[in-house]
Amino acid sequence: MHRVLTMLGCAVTAVLATAWSAAPPTTPATSVAATTVRTHDGLVRGAAHDGYRTFEGIPYAAPPVGGLRWAPPHRPPPWPGVRDATRPAGACPQPAGEVPGGSTDEDCLHLNVTTPDGAEPAHPRPVIVWLHGGGFTTGAGSSYDAHRMATRGGVVVVTVNYRLGALGFLAHSGLPGSGTFGLADQQAALRWVRAGIGAFGGDPHNVTLAGESAGGYSVCAQLTSPSAAGLFDRAIIESGPCTGRPDRLFAPSSVPLSTARATGADLAAKVGCGSARDALSCLRRVDVSRLLAAQEADQQPAHTTPLLPGDPGEAIATGRFHHVPVLIGNNHDEGNGWAAGIIQAGYPVTPDTWPDVAATFFPSPGQAQSIVREYPVHRTDGGPVFGAVIGDADFACPTARTDSLLSAQVPVWRYEFADEHAPPLTPGKPPFPLGAPHASELPYLFDLGGRPRDMTAAQHRLADTMIDYWTGFARTADPNGPSTPHWPRNTVQTLAPDHVVPTPTGQPRHHCAFWDIR
Template sequence: MSRARCPRRRTALWCAVWCALLLLAAGVGPASAAAVAPAVDRPVVDTDRGPVRGTAHGAYRTFEGIPFATPPTGPLRWRLPQPAARWAGVRDAGAPGARCVQLPAVGPGGPSGSEDCLYLNVTTPSASHPGGRRPVMVWFHGGGFVNGAGDLYRPERPAVQGDAVVVTVNYRLGIFGLFGHPALGGAPGFAIADQQAALRWVRANAARFGGDPSDVTLFGESAGGLSVCAHLTSPASGGLFRRAILQSGSCSTTMPPRSLLPAQNRYEPFVPEQRTVADGVTAAAGLGCDRPEPGAVLDCLRGKDAAALATPELMMRFSLVSYGNRLLPEEPRRALEAGRFHRVPVIEGSTRDEMRIFLAQGLAAFPIPDAGAYRARVEQSFGAAAVPAVEAQYPVAAYPAPALAWAAVLSDASFTCPALRDGRAMARHVPVYAYRFSDRDAPNFTGLPQVEGFPYGASHGFELPYLFTMDAALTAPQRELSQRMTGDWTAFARTGRPGAAWPRFDSAGSVLSLAPGPGGIHVVDGPAEHHCAFWDAQWP
């Protein structure tokens, strides 16, 4: 399989589209960090590393910027996370910690953030909890493993409405989190190991914030969903969580070659370790660190300034999670198929128009003006032999524009059907609940411009403002949908089952479609509506 990377001969357009592809809508757009208003009430909680002073916000409290591991800097760059040192006195937890080194979410610019970034944020209801401890929900942000941070997501809605303790987590990104090299013994998967360290922190400290350390639900979107997939299949994550929610990021997510731009390779987020290691050898040579002694290679690489490593090419090259190692012994989708995953209840879903926002970014240079161009795109991505079959499933005349037909092909092939395929594999062993976010009038909060004649609809990541407080205005019916989704997500965290109207996913293909207004929430046959029998035959 081809390696996902920004090619050597990059154009501004290519990198814009490829960044959009890899960022996978990780809360892109203007940051909306929680405002810390002056408050007399500064609650203090004693963690296992020392006391922290948070901030009261009326109905909820926040404790931000809590270190869960030693800063992975200097000689600790590319080492597994170590427990944070104890501190003396009360540590201020009134603002988020630094974000990990990353690429810009939208538009031009150099890298930002810090290697000293392994911090998490805790949001709790202010009211006392009758009858025991609250469920804990741990959020892993998206961003294609090259962008994003926990503080971009303000979780007061699930905390207050759902009466839950919510933890949002930073983890190392790009070359800092997913690098591999023979001198490291392979590709240890530092990004996923960081998340496991955060989960161990939660196990040790949840009760101190009123949470139940034995009742932890993982949830994440895009790269965060891929992260949840990794934990489902990682032996090292056993016992660290009880339930899992995967949003627009499944173990089987994939994308065909040349689907967005002519030079684009096939995208798969999980790759064999030896591929990452080979890329690491190439990268080390390019950085002038191809030394004969393994220790000298790492000394040279660890001596490089972070900015020299955080180039678009290197960050994107190392944005794929390696398997075939201690962290992930086998390819996650194969592990699911074989039943080798942690037996926990699962919610898994996607948005109806996943790929529209990605496709839109390249339409000006790589347009799809007519049926002939649509047919050419099908051939370039799937081969000439597949053209009649794809056209039969997705006739261009059935869509308002040829580009929208192609977006439907990509959404079903890359996101929706892979998620449902994984859902069927897991449903043989555990309760699975499948959803499709279907609000085609959802607000575009990403900062990416609209494209005339090409509505984004229910695009990738557009469900996020329905679960978190973000820079997006919801209408009254959308706010009702938000309340319903928040209620279902937190009910699942509390009981392992969402609302009573949400059936388990089984061979009948029951998928809950989520849209505002009367009748907007209803059950559909997801595999049938999205032609999944056809796509399952293409990628067995």
């Protein structure tokens, strides 16, 4: 099963990696009018663009190196003079993919601020803190150019780097913070925002925590973490539902500490520290590139820990979460990217092969046979069927469940992104049309890698509507506004070009009755 999951992680990485790496990270405008802001750690000089300003690579925690590798984040040391914040800092250590060539730079706990230009507003602007996706293994805050959201929505956007992979989520007996260092980094960034975003025109008392995929799972974790209490006022969860199950491919947003410790022990053995007298000291001396080569393809935070006492899904089911308004959703064809990658890796899905493919990726006794009956393949090209299985099991149906649990206690607004002709995230031709797969909503909110995607006029209108919804929610906890189609609560707002309409939550567009009993 480990080999299968590793293959699956690699497959989606191959499908999605060039979405961000196709262009270099955001760079300042050609004619840069520098602007200087005083933070609580020192002066920073950002860059002025057409209608907005950026401040990139601002430290929110000390470099987690040496004795601070696998330690809770510490306050950054203040700096003398004016710090250059016109270009992003290095990404946290990760293999090649979203970040061209990868990264081995442990001095990576930085954030980026995008704020509208012009006269100071009568009131501070709402703040959106964005947590990137990437399976808790890849990604960087600087990949998300947020200027359209900032200027159209009149908000301040903060994108965050946090420790990834084994460096962010190693668990080991006797190690305080085991399995949750990346989540602790996110909380440190939120504390930085509460303390200092006012210098950039943001309202420290109106902070929305948002994220997609692993970033969405992170928001779920922070909703249930006692140490995140009071750090944010609203939450946006994109394609990272809180209520997955461990018997599904991408279901758990966290794993038990015992599981994480077993993974940590395997890593220590692989890098030659398994039998060391002081395994942690040994691990802290291991070169970053060697750790990256030895770590699992995907990571999850550990629960049953001080930062994350319980599984987020169970905590939400029992009402043990921070009661803030939530905007949550998924994409209509979440699983198609994974299905395409698996097919290209040598697993074609046809009526004859479908039972074996299902058994390979859903090996629980009897589960594969039930899936084949519920999702029959009648044609040679069964890729969309396989994609529907992954999407329903791991995204659409857990999102519906999360919505149901949250909305019993807090205001919840739920969407489904359904542009079947969304701009492709990669230049290659997939084995079947992907529709609206995982991450396909992101170009409507951000210029990924600093490069806008080609869109039709209708898609541009949809992008404007989504930004209006997201930033309206950040402003008032209600996405509705005078220029957007009405979004009623207790419905699913379908987001497609020139087709933004509410759909009753009970409409069976996915096979959730099947998955809810499994």
